[in-house]
Amino acid sequence: MIQLLLRNQWKMAINTLRTQRKVNYLSYLIVAVVLGALLYFLSRSVWKMGSMITEPVLAGLVSYGSLAAIGFIILLGVPQVFKSLYAATDLNLLFTMPIKTRHIFWVKYIQSFIGIPLLLFILFLIPLYLYGILMSAHFLYYAVALLALLSVLIIGLSIAYLFNLALIQLIPANRANEFMTMMSFLSGILVYLMFMLPTYLDDQPLSDKLLQGLPLFPEWVPVTWVSDALVTSISGSAGFIVPLAMTVALAIIFMLITFMLVEKGFRTGWIKLSEGTSTKKKKKKISASKLKAPTLHHPIIAVGKKEFYAIKRDMREWLIFMPIIFFIVFGVIGALSGGAKLSDLQGPNQITWPIAQGILLFVYAMFNGQIASSSIAREGKSIWILRILPLSGRDIALGKLWISWLIPFIILTIIEIIVAIFLKWSLLPFIGGVAMKMVITLGISGIGLWLGTIGAKHNPNNPQQRLKFSTSLILLLASYIYLIIALIPYILLILPTDILDPLQDASVTGFWGGVLNIVMALLSWKAAHPIIVWIVGVVIMLVFSLGVTYLFTILSGRKIDKGVEIEIVRNTSSASFSKKSGKFF
Amino acid sequence: MSGSAIKITNLAKTYGKHDAVKQLNFEVQKGELFGFLGPNGAGKTTTIKMLTGLLEPSSGSAEINGINIWQHPIDAKKKIAYVPDQPNLYPKLTGWDYLEFVASVFQLPKDRFQAKAEELLSIFNLSNQASDLIESYSHGMKQKIAICGALVHEPAVLFLDEPTVGLDPKSARSLKNLLRKLCDEGMTAFISTHILEIAEQMCDRVGIILDGNIIALGTMEELKSAEGKADQSLEDIFLELTGGEDEQALINEITDDGDK
Incomplete structure (x- = not known):
């Protein structure tokens, strides 16, 4: 019997291999080459250094x-x-x-x-x-x-x-x-x-x-x-x-x-x-007249609320935030084992605040794009509902954008408030930092949403796998590139003008010399006209971030109108060949 | 009843060299309950998907209450509702959340929504399960909440793909009665089904599709008189038109042999 079952599995595996798309053979070849290279590297190391x-x-x-x-x-x-x-x-x-x-x-x-x-x-x-x-x-x-x-x-x-x-x-x-x-x-x-x-x-x-x-x-x-x-x-x-x-x-x-x-x-x-x-909690017997009072919203809000329920009610969705716990746990353990005291960190606001902003922006770049992109593939086989309803692609995109931006913003702002209280940050830079992140992170969500519409992948068993591999790499790169560009005016705003003198003494040429000249010119303007430069910096940051958000939301809406293709990962009976790609829409 | 609710003109869908649907031309009148029949793979679901904006036609047009669904999709979708054969709904919404979501999209007034939703939940015996997550529903319950979602905004045209599959007899009867009542009140229903008794008992008109072509269209009486077999059932006519009679004869022969 075992032989018969194994033979059956073998036939299924062969048929799976034979009937898949040609592009999959390429991925097998790449995997084989990578493993071959790894084996060669290991064997060569043993041969050379074995003695x-x-x-x-x-x-x-x-x-x-x-x-x-x-x-x-x-x-x-x-x-x-x-x-x-x-x-x-x-x-x-x-x-x-x-x-x-x-x-x-x-x-x-x-x-x-x-x-x-x-x-x-x-x-x-x-x-x-x-x-x-x-x-x-x-x-x-x-x-x-x-x-x-x-x-x-x-x-x-x-x-x-x-x-x-x-x-x-x-x-x-x-x-x-x-x-x-x-x-x-x-x-x-x-x-x-x-x-x-x-x-x-x-x-x-x-x-x-x-x-x-x-x-x-x-x-x-x-x-x-x-x-x-x-x-x-x-x-x-x-x-x-x-x-x-x-x-x-x-x-x-x-x-x-x-x-x-x-x-x-x-x-x-x-x-x-x-x-x-079906083995579920005791059913509450609710008579028709006792159903909760309806709470109806604008369609854009309704789309976001639907997304929120899908996230809130599935513990697996929250695992996306697990790195935060790692950051906090290992950060605290590292600090305590290093003998640091809270009082050591409470003094130098001018150091702890910018470092915290950097870390938070890094975390935002990691989460916002991922959450926004996931919102497209989350539809999975239910995508027909949005397509049948009188909703424009723009409305759907906006509905998904606001919620996927808001969730990380709330979580990370709460963490930032706690950190601010512990480290005794001044109120003004704290509020300024939150406002800056509020605007800048919108762009990351917008980019993530658009990438979600072009590289959606749905694995019912793994909510963390909602983007094709290549698209997730692009998302990672695009999020950080966007962040760096969006931060340029902000960094110039917080850079003190008294670093101008040491910069002038620096002897840098070529590309970085050019960059240095631009920075020095901007700092000179800042020293001469601080208010004007501050206003211009804020406006540039707003225009860039909101512009990117608008552009990618519109692009996402258009793609949704045209029809989004979600690659559905199905589980088959074969464990070794358990993934099969299917197209939906 | 006046004017056409659905107007299909030269509607076709081609996949590579395969013509799934070939140049369909017909109309469904307002208030009509239209049965769309055909064997497996004949093009029923493809046609419904083109009519509901889920699948883009290769050529031709589809109009809902005079609005071309591919030229003005939002306006057309405001008039329609669709219940697919596989009710893939949002698993993490409760039945009530799902109805609220649909009502929000259609921007229904609260009072109207509450009254309609409670009426529908009661008709389909879902009032007690409305607060449960859809993922805990059986196939039939999902089908029923999908029907409730489709009817809650009182669409002008309702498309149903195999609506009775998975429904218990009581719910199937409720659906049939409700559809008849709603159509009598002016709604148009376009139903694809394999259960020919439903089509025979309920539908005002029937269309039979085979290999992407409409091979018969009309009222039951018209179909019977066209075939010259007034005493035959829709099942007999269907099998004769779609070539299923040979298989039926073979089954009868096998059964007869077995009885001997």
């Missing part, structure tokens, strides 16, 4: 490499395993057929090896074998390397499966999609902590310990068994048997625990999720 890698250094590399492999598989495997166990479209059919659950599970498990584990297998095995050849290792080394590597991959994959099989018992079915994203985030933290393990165990930097050939982990950590087995097998000594046996045994134990949870975690978990959203 300098002593056995203790090899032990460190192998143990840390094994940890990295397990970490990668958990990080990338958890969501992939979730999709293949609970979101694959073929399960509906398979569970109605006379097939044992554990056979279906086996197929899914085997399939999971194609992808990240297979890639890691190749990237680890070839350099390890090259090292063996270079060091004239005993033939047992090759078998040990193969077995140890397979065990590491099985351990990593089994942890990813266990994560899913165990947590499915705890998740309320109607929150499964959101919980999945949170689980990816938690697994990210787990992997981060794993990578930081050597640092926590010892104060000495990891690179120093690696180069000195000092052990990275205590003896009881399984990745040390892997390195012990490998290092001792080079000479053909029998010392590899115990650590290898322990590694293989651990892999088997992990696999057995995973398979013990199949019936409970896989089948019943799938049933629980399939019941899905």
